[in-house]
Amino acid sequence: MAAHLLLGALMLGSALAISYHKPAWIPLGDSLSPRLGQDVTNGNGVLGTLDAPRLAKFLPDTHASRHRRKGYSPTDIGIGDVPVTGVTRYYNFTITEQNIAPDGVVRSGMVVNGGYPGPTIEANWGDYFEISVVNALPNEGTSIHWHGLIQHETPYMDGVPGIVQCPIAPGGNFTYRFRADLYGTSFYHSHYSAQYTGGIYGAMIIHGPTENAQYDEDIGPVLLNDWYHLPPPQSNNNLINGKMNVSRQRCTPNAGISKFTFQSGKTYRLRLINAGAEGMQKFSIDGHTMTVIANDFVPLKPYQTDVVTLGIGQRSDIIVTATGKAGQSYWMRSDLGLNALSNPAGCTNNDGVSPLALAAIYYEGADTNSVPTTNSTVPESSIQSCMNDPLNMTVPYYSLTPSTTPAMSQNIDITFASNGTNYLFYMNNSTFRADYNDPILLEAKLGQTVFPAEENVISTGNASSVRFVLYNYAFTGAHPMHMHGHNYWVLAEGYGTWDGTVTNAGNPQRRDVQLLPPAQVNADLVVTSPSYIVLQFNADNPGVWPLHCHIAWHVSAGLYVSILENPTAIKSMHIPKPAAWTGKDVPDQIDSGL
Numbered sequence: 001m002a003a004h005l006l007l008g009a010l011m012l013g014s015a016l017a018i019s020y021h022k023p024a025w026i027p028l029g030d031s032l033s034p035r036l037g038q039d040v041t042n043g044n045g046v047l048g049t050l051d052a053p054r055l056a057k058f059l060p061d062t063h064a065s066r067h068r069r070k071g072y073s074p075t076d077i078g079i080g081d082v083p084v085t086g087v088t089r090y091y092n093f094t095i096t097e098q099n100i101a102p103d104g105v106v107r108s109g110m111v112v113n114g115g116y117p118g119p120t121i122e123a124n125w126g127d128y129f130e131i132s133v134v135n136a137l138p139n140e141g142t143s144i145h146w147h148g149l150i151q152h153e154t155p156y157m158d159g160v161p162g163i164v165q166c167p168i169a170p171g172g173n174f175t176y177r178f179r180a181d182l183y184g185t186s187f188y189h190s191h192y193s194a195q196y197t198g199g200i201y202g203a204m205i206i207h208g209p210t211e212n213a214q215y216d217e218d219i220g221p222v223l224l225n226d227w228y229h230l231p232p233p234q235s236n237n238n239l240i241n242g243k244m245n246v247s248r249q250r251c252t253p254n255a256g257i258s259k260f261t262f263q264s265g266k267t268y269r270l271r272l273i274n275a276g277a278e279g280m281q282k283f284s285i286d287g288h289t290m291t292v293i294a295n296d297f298v299p300l301k302p303y304q305t306d307v308v309t310l311g312i313g314q315r316s317d318i319i320v321t322a323t324g325k326a327g328q329s330y331w332m333r334s335d336l337g338l339n340a341l342s343n344p345a346g347c348t349n350n351d352g353v354s355p356l357a358l359a360a361i362y363y364e365g366a367d368t369n370s371v372p373t374t375n376s377t378v379p380e381s382s383i384q385s386c387m388n389d390p391l392n393m394t395v396p397y398y399s400l401t402p403s404t405t406p407a408m409s410q411n412i413d414i415t416f417a418s419n420g421t422n423y424l425f426y427m428n429n430s431t432f433r434a435d436y437n438d439p440i441l442l443e444a445k446l447g448q449t450v451f452p453a454e455e456n457v458i459s460t461g462n463a464s465s466v467r468f469v470l471y472n473y474a475f476t477g478a479h480p481m482h483m484h485g486h487n488y489w490v491l492a493e494g495y496g497t498w499d500g501t502v503t504n505a506g507n508p509q510r511r512d513v514q515l516l517p518p519a520q521v522n523a524d525l526v527v528t529s530p531s532y533i534v535l536q537f538n539a540d541n542p543g544v545w546p547l548h549c550h551i552a553w554h555v556s557a558g559l560y561v562s563i564l565e566n567p568t569a570i571k572s573m574h575i576p577k578p579a580a581w582t583g584k585d586v587p588d589q590i591d592s593g594l
């Protein structure tokens with residue numbers, strides 16, 4: 001049984017690699033060294049350079065005071081109100097294909113405006129974003145998802161093909177317009193067939209109240225991601241803000257690392273974002289303690305830690321006090337840990353050569369061309385843990401209490417099995433596949449309530465609150481479960497069968513991605529007990545909302561359900577003309593589509 005599951009994981013990676021025919025990997029051979037005559041740094045991205053700008057606490061406009069109003073709980077629809085600013089922030093994106101080499105190894109990538117990572121977009125809480133996206137890819141569709149935003153009254157701008165829109169066709173364009181209805185740290189990314197793992201992503205910062213934490217300077221986004229020279233499942237490197245050297249074991253010249261500057265005595269906000277494909281990140285700074293002030297878009301009662309765990313799609317805002325002295329330098333670290341395919345205790349599928357990403361922090365007067373010599377004091381047990389911080393540590397700053405008797409409650413079992421050809425993921429015995437030409441939201445607008453089994457639609461009807469108990473029976477590591485359209489409460493986590501106990505029942509943790517731990521296995525790697533998490537949300541945001549694992553290969557292999565919320569309200573919803581796709585000569589769809 002265990003051997004079959006392990007083989008299945010490898011087959012899954014091999015099968016999904018086909019989806020990477022665009023972007024393609026440049027054949028390696030002896031090409032692990034940078035190629036002369038090409039830009040082999042990082043696609044011209046400014047993040048991670050000493051020229052990277054610090055962020056202001058608010059963008060300038062005539063209504064800045066409205067963003068500073070206190071007393072809001074802006075983390076669920078109907079709780080507090082979003083400021084009306086009358087301001088729109090305009091951006092233009094062009095998606096292209098080009099060779100990039102974040103770590104010195106050249107491969108074909110897909111980038112936004114010619115840079116990797118893509119440009120950082122910013123707004124104040126309550127502003128509108130208006131973003132025009134041109135698909136200049138030669139033969140693939142695309143779409144952009146604005147990760148973590150509620151999209152209240154604009155579910156058709158959520159950016160998921162086959163769910164709320166058709167893909168943007170090659171040579172086509174589409175303009176997204178939506179409200180910055182939450183504040184904090186997030187990112188945007190392609191939601192088309194694991195495409196974002198080739199480079200289509202960037203930070204999204206929304207400025208808002210900061211009464212739960214004070215700091216001197218905002219360093220800005222710190223994007224963390226595993227990186228691939230060859231097709232998955234195993235990553236070959238790990239990056240911080242799109243940069244990292246390849247291990248000396250590969251005999252590759254240094255490609256450069258990200259660099260930051262601190263001044264002794266100051267406090268700094270760092271916005272950590274796991275924008276990777278599969279790898280869980282363990283973030284730390286040698287010799288420094290971190291204070292966590294937000295998870296995803298939810299401000300927290302601050303707490304201190306030596307290591308921050310980030311599953312794919314998760315974000316944590318931290319404050320660091322610069323306790324070093326002039327002339328000193330320190331390593332910033334983000335570790336993928338052990339390889340799960342070779343060690344059952346591992347959390348990620350990396351090749352074991354370069355799982356540790358490093359960046360340098362230089363204090364005033366330090367030589368910024370020097371290499372730090374500091375060591376980590378983070379216990380190995382913390383690096384190897386495949387769970388987020390305990391729920392009782394992560395208490396929202398603004399208190400919200402969920403209903404003890406939700407109107408709807410449902411168990412969802414996650415399994416991993418062969419369909420006779422490939423190993424796929426199933427949620428309640430059904431694996432997902434999108435129809436690019438027939439988005440679910442548009443069918444719901446027409447009054448459809450019954451959908452094909454492969455679209456995995458769960459209707460909440462007119463229920464006012466919904467609870468899902470997710471059970472993981474799959475021997476495939478932890479699953480970062482992301483829900484669109486909501487910040488959900490995380491009521492409980494554990495192993496076996498949930499007994500109804502809620503952690504911090506009066507004010508449970510809220511976020512939009514939570515790690516569902518790995519199932520427990522015996523010495524033969526056979527699952528002996530499932531893991532679980534319990535999620536609950538107020539169903540007051542009509543739309544079709546994805547609930548899925550954010551590991552690219554897992555959602556590509558069907559680990560996904562669509563939450564059809566308040567179908568009656570959707571029928572009366574005004575939906576602008578969607579992006580056009582094609583009714584004939586449909587390109588091959590080689591995975592779930594997402």
